Structures are given as structure tokens and as C-alpha cells.
Amino acid sequence: MNKILEVRNLGRTYGPGCPLCLEATGPESDTNLCPHCGSVVAIHDVSFDLFEGEILGVMGESGSGKSTVVKTLFFDQAPSRGQAIFYDSDRQHDLFALNAAQQRWLRNHRFGMVYQNPHQGLNFNITAGGNIAERLLMSDLMDYGAIRSRAKELLARTEVLLSRVDDLPKRFSGGMQQRVQIAKALATQPPLLFLDEVTTGLDLSVQARILDLILEIQQELKTAMIVVTHDLGVIRLLTGRALVMKYGRVIEAGLTDQILEDPQHAYTQRLVASAL
Amino acid sequence: MIAPILQVEGYSKYFELHEQNKLIPASHNVNLAVYPGRLTALIGPTGAGKSSVLKGIYRSYLPSAGRILYRDALGHEFDLVQVSEHQMLELRRREIGFVTQFLHCLPRQATLDVVAQPLLTLGAARVEARQRAGELLTALNLPERLWSVSPATFSGGERQRVNLARGFVARPRLLLLDEPTASLDPRTAECVIDLIEQAKSEGTALLAIFHHPETTRRLADAVVELAPPPAVSAWIKEIA
Numbered sequence: 469m470n471k472i473l474e475v476r477n478l479g480r481t482y483g484p485g486c487p488l489c490l491e492a493t494g495p496e497s498d499t500n501l502c503p504h505c506g507s508v509v510a511i512h513d514v515s516f517d518l519f520e521g522e523i524l525g526v527m528g529e530s531g532s533g534k535s536t537v538v539k540t541l542f543f544d545q546a547p548s549r550g551q552a553i554f555y556d557s558d559r560q561h562d563l564f565a566l567n568a569a570q571q572r573w574l575r576n577h578r579f580g581m582v583y584q585n586p587h588q589g590l591n592f593n594i595t596a597g598g599n600i601a602e603r604l605l606m607s608d609l610m611d612y613g614a615i616r617s618r619a620k621e622l623l624a625r626t627e628v629l630l631s632r633v634d635d636l637p638k639r640f641s642g643g644m645q646q647r648v649q650i651a652k653a654l655a656t657q658p659p660l661l662f663l664d665e666v667t668t669g670l671d672l673s674v675q676a677r678i679l680d681l682i683l684e685i686q687q688e689l690k691t692a693m694i695v696v697t698h699d700l701g702v703i704r705l706l707t708g709r710a711l712v713m714k715y716g717r718v719i720e721a722g723l724t725d726q727i728l729e730d731p732q733h734a735y736t737q738r739l740v741a742s743a744l
Numbered sequence: 745m746i747a748p749i750l751q752v753e754g755y756s757k758y759f760e761l762h763e764q765n766k767l768i769p770a771s772h773n774v775n776l777a778v779y780p781g782r783l784t785a786l787i788g789p790t791g792a793g794k795s796s797v798l799k800g801i802y803r804s805y806l807p808s809a810g811r812i813l814y815r816d817a818l819g820h821e822f823d824l825v826q827v828s829e830h831q832m833l834e835l836r837r838r839e840i841g842f843v844t845q846f847l848h849c850l851p852r853q854a855t856l857d858v859v860a861q862p863l864l865t866l867g868a869a870r871v872e873a874r875q876r877a878g879e880l881l882t883a884l885n886l887p888e889r890l891w892s893v894s895p896a897t898f899s900g901g902e903r904q905r906v907n908l909a910r911g912f913v914a915r916p917r918l919l920l921l922d923e924p925t926a927s928l929d930p931r932t933a934e935c936v937i938d939l940i941e942q943a944k945s946e947g948t949a950l951l952a953i954f955h956h957p958e959t960t961r962r963l964a965d966a967v968v969e970l971a972p973p974p975a976v977s978a979w980i981k982e983i984a
Binding site: 469517522676677683704708732734741 | 759760762763799803804805806829830832833834848850851852853865
């Protein structure tokens, strides 16, 4: 098994920041807001490894910083501190040392992201098929016929009716919009996929089918994934290992079944006890 | 003398419940060995910490004390308490199986695929994996009409058979069994006993907890009796 991603001491602060920010925030201080300068320490000192084909869960409540982790890795936001190395076959990319064009290239070719809010992941002014075509164009596939057939293939794989390939995303249900997002993210067959609360707010039956789809894809394509969610059921079903976050810090990390059956940290114990 | 595949030395487990400021004992100073082709049975009253031993070996629990020495297929010895998470996941994938009484699976996945899953993750071809899965389900008396359905809707006994089939399918080197016959009718329980006998003859090392003393008597090559962890007053102390 090979490492695909190595994240070290990742941090992100919103606001001016001051020398006291880091020690005045975190789980012990019970806040992520610096009392001295008013900055928000969204994440601090997040480190982990991800292996090829592995699904890692990042769990925690709203405001724990879990989404910020994937957003920095997908270059939606720049980190304030830290390093991330992406191992792509025989090449290594020091993610935050790359220039904007190189980052865009990785985003379009080697990474995929599925957002909680489909408005972030999809262009609502163009059709479902067009959304996928857009990503294929960015990754240098230029032939109209090839793009169209690949888009249809992806929508079929994510169980979107082919008769709806030319519909606008706004005419789709929430579950269908997530499927189109997944199809779009998978268009370039990325080895690394980020999923940010993708089933939150969907009906239970729709959730189950999306989770099924994600696992099927992982098994078929051996895609490594980082799954961000506050839902312990999602963590249990999808992930092999998990990080628990609170006020921007990782307070516990381990095998998923161990975290759920034998949580070590007081906060995780409370989280697990309240969910079961 | 064959070398043991697993040696548990001084395993103890207690839970530290922060909210209630309490230490709850589960297992205390457990010692045992498991050999290839043999079955070691754990016996003892409820609360003696039998399941906690299995979970500690599988790393579903983090042991509080002790060593869990495992010798892998290449002859390397690891302390399972110390190995990395990725190493543990790899050992689970390739060598160590665990049959519990719970089944977590995806709502839409057909039973045959649920059972074939461990083989597929090892890279087996789909057709062969499903064929071997079918053989096990047949051996366990699960009617063929249920194979294409998700086990989510199954009865306790049916689920248990799915769980067992999935545990045996990849022929793990070490198999942990937590009351594998508990919710089965006597005829199906006999099928499970046959499966265990067969696994033993193929060289699988087994560590098992059985509901019925009779099953232990028939299958166990060694028996380890656990007593409930020491008096509560000696263990539970306020974390001042």
C-alpha cells in the first residue's frame, strides 16, 4: 500500500492573528475565537496520512474545522500554516508551494470535490451533461462526441436518468444533484476525492443510495477519499480510519470501529453516546 | 511443537468514562495462546471480559495493558497493541477475521456480494469470489432465494449466517469468533461446527467464545477460563 497524501501541521486562521491566538484557542479553551485579537483559528496542527484507495473520515460538530481541512487541500482556501505532499504515481507535489496554474491543474485533473451544497459544485446555468463536459474540457478532452458519450457514461454510472442529461441542475431533486456532482467529480478519474457532508439534508433512503454509490466507486476505481461528516452512521459505513475534531484541533484519531466502540477522549465519548 | 500464531500476555482492559469520572474494568491479566489448526476457547461467566479480549486483539478496543504478539504469514512477529493503524487494517484484510453478532452492511448490497467482499478486496475475480461465497452460504443452509437480497431485512439467525460466511470466506489465518452459534437452530449450529472443523483441518487458528459448553467441549483444543476482573473497589477509583 502506498501513501497518496501526507498532511503536516495544517493550520488556517481567519483575521489578523496575534502571538496568543494558538494557545488561547482549542478544545481546552472551549473556543476557536481568539479573545485577544478576535481571529478565528479554524484549524491548527492537523496532520495525517492517506493511503491509496483508503477512506478517511473527518468527524466533528459544526465549527470544528472539518470542512476547512478539505477546502485547503482542494485549494478553495489557502492555509496559514503547514504542508501537504500529494504522491501522484512517481511524482510528488508540495501542494502549497505550487503556483496557481499548477494548483488548478491538480484540481481539474487529479482531485475531485463533492460539496454539501450543490450550488458550490455545479454550474446551475448549464445542463447536467454540460457540467460534466466542462470538467472534461478543462482536463483537455476536446472531441464533442467523446465528451458527450463520456458524460452519459458517468451519469449512467451514478444512476442519473440519461433522458435528463440536457436538464438544468435546478430541475433535479437534492439527491440527483449530488449524483451529478459525483459524476462531475469522477469525470477525470481522480485518485483523490473529497466529500464534504454530501448526504447531509437528504432523505434517509436517498442517503443510503448515495453512500452505496460512493462505496461502489471506491471499490471499482480504488479512489482514496476524505469524507467530512458529523454523521456517525456515515463514518461507520464508509470509513476505515477517522479523525475527531473539536475547535479546530484533532482530538482523537484511530481505526473507525475503535473510535466508535472505545472512544478515548471525553468529547468523543459524549459524541458517540449521544448518537447511539 | 508448533509455534503459536497468537500469544496474549497480561492483557487488561478498562474503560475510562470521563463524564462519570469512572474506571470500568472489562478484562484483567488475560494470558492465552492460539495455534495453527487448533481452537482455543474462552470460557467464564458473563462480565468476565471474554468479548473484550477478542476486541482487544482486533483493535476495536485499545488495550490498557499487556502484549498481543501475532506472527504473520511471513513469520514476522508484531505486538498488535503497537502496530500502526494501516498495518492493523492490512492484517485485518489479509490475515485476521472476526465474526461478531452484529452486521453492518450497505442497504442495497446483495447478500452474495456482502459475503464475497473480503475476497474482492484481496483482488479475487468477481466470479470466483461469488462462487466461494455461494458454497459457504450453502454449507450454512441459507436458502438461495435470499442470496440476491440485502441482509438488512434478515432475521437474527439469517444475519448471523451471513456474518459467519463472510468471516470464513477469505480463509483467514486467525479467526476470532464471538458466540457464532448463539441465535442458530440446532441443525444450522451443526453446520457451523462442521465449518469450524474444516477450517481447523486447513490450518486456521481459532479463538472462540461459545454459548453452549457442549460446543466448547466438542471443538476446543485448549480452554482458557476467565474470572470477572477483581473487586470493584480495587479497580474503580475516582480520577481525582
